[in-house]
Amino acid sequence: MATMVEDPVCGMDVDPEKAAAKIEYDGKTFYFCLSYATTSSRLSPRDLWIRQ
Numbered sequence: 816m817a818t819m820v821e822d823p824v825c826g827m828d829v830d831p832e833k834a835a836a837k838i839e840y841d842g843k844t845f846y847f848c849l850s851y852a853t854t855s856s857r858l859s860p861r862d863l864w865i866r867q
Contacts, residue, residue: 822848 819828827848831837834846 820846822846825849 817830817832820831821827822829823845825848829846829848831844831846835849836847838845838847
C-alpha cells in the first residue's frame, strides 16, 4: 500500500502514484485528487488553496 498524502484543497487522502494532478511549489510537491488544481496553477498556490 502506498503512503497516502493529503489533498491541500479538500483534505482527502491521495495516493501520489495515482493523483490526478501534482504541483511543485516552494520546494514541496502537492498532490490532488482532481485536476481542478492545475487550472489555478498560474496563480500563487499559497494565496489560493494551500491549507497550512
